[in-house]
Amino acid sequence: MINRLKILYELQKIDDQLDELEELRGDLPKTVEDLETEIDEIKNTISEKELQRKESMGKRKKNESQIEIATESQKKFKAQLYKVRNNKEYDALTKEIDHTEELVKKHEAENNELADLSKTLADEIDEIKPKLDELSDEIKKKKDDLKVIIKANEKEEAKLNTQRKKLESQIKKGDLSAYMRIRKAKKGKAVATIKRSACSGCHNIVPSQRQLELRQNNRLFYCEYCGRILVSAEISESVAV
Numbered sequence: 001m002i003n004r005l006k007i008l009y010e011l012q013k014i015d016d017q018l019d020e021l022e023e024l025r026g027d028l029p030k031t032v033e034d035l036e037t038e039i040d041e042i043k044n045t046i047s048e049k050e051l052q053r054k055e056s057m058g059k060r061k062k063n064e065s066q067i068e069i070a071t072e073s074q075k076k077f078k079a080q081l082y083k084v085r086n087n088k089e090y091d092a093l094t095k096e097i098d099h100t101e102e103l104v105k106k107h108e109a110e111n112n113e114l115a116d117l118s119k120t121l122a123d124e125i126d127e128i129k130p131k132l133d134e135l136s137d138e139i140k141k142k143k144d145d146l147k148v149i150i151k152a153n154e155k156e157e158a159k160l161n162t163q164r165k166k167l168e169s170q171i172k173k174g175d176l177s178a179y180m181r182i183r184k185a186k187k188g189k190a191v192a193t194i195k196r197s198a199c200s201g202c203h204n205i206v207p208s209q210r211q212l213e214l215r216q217n218n219r220l221f222y223c224e225y226c227g228r229i230l231v232s233a234e235i236s237e238s239v240a241v
């Protein structure tokens, strides 16, 4: 049992050191993450606009060939006008000519609108792109800063992680999940000890009867105030990490 308690305390000590290393990174990981999100959003906006532009250019090309076809037919109809034999034929042809005229006008108007849209989109893309360059520079710098910090503590972190793995393999599954649960709820501190008759986690006085029981080191006790796992001073002093 004493070993079970010791392992929990050792695990806490290792995690304290890992947390300290993590703290050295400050806001950098979060900043990098936020910048990545922002960059992705801008890239998406740009590709959406580029796609819209491409589609509008495709539509314009289609309209242009429609205009060509309509103009050609119109020419033919106009030539036929000279050969009409009666009013009925004449009316039918003028109707066709008017129709082709309308088609040309419609497609031309649409193309003017599409050209405007294309120009607006191009302007918008030009406006966004410098921001993307700016953010890309910024994220590169932040990533470099982070790399320097990580690199400086790489060996220590690896050593601690190896020690942690070893402890994890020795710890009871239930103890580990309780530890992880409390660690998450209590900002990293899952195990507390007794200092001047109080819980080192929340500083509330631990009743003397409980202190006596704790000194037996034969049971897992939780602080009745903060819920942390409590170990005796004997255990905390025996663990020198």
Ligand SMILES: [Zn+2]
Residues within 6 Å of the ligand: 192, 199, 200, 201, 202, 203, 204, 223, 224, 225, 226, 227, 228
């Ligand atoms: Zn407590």
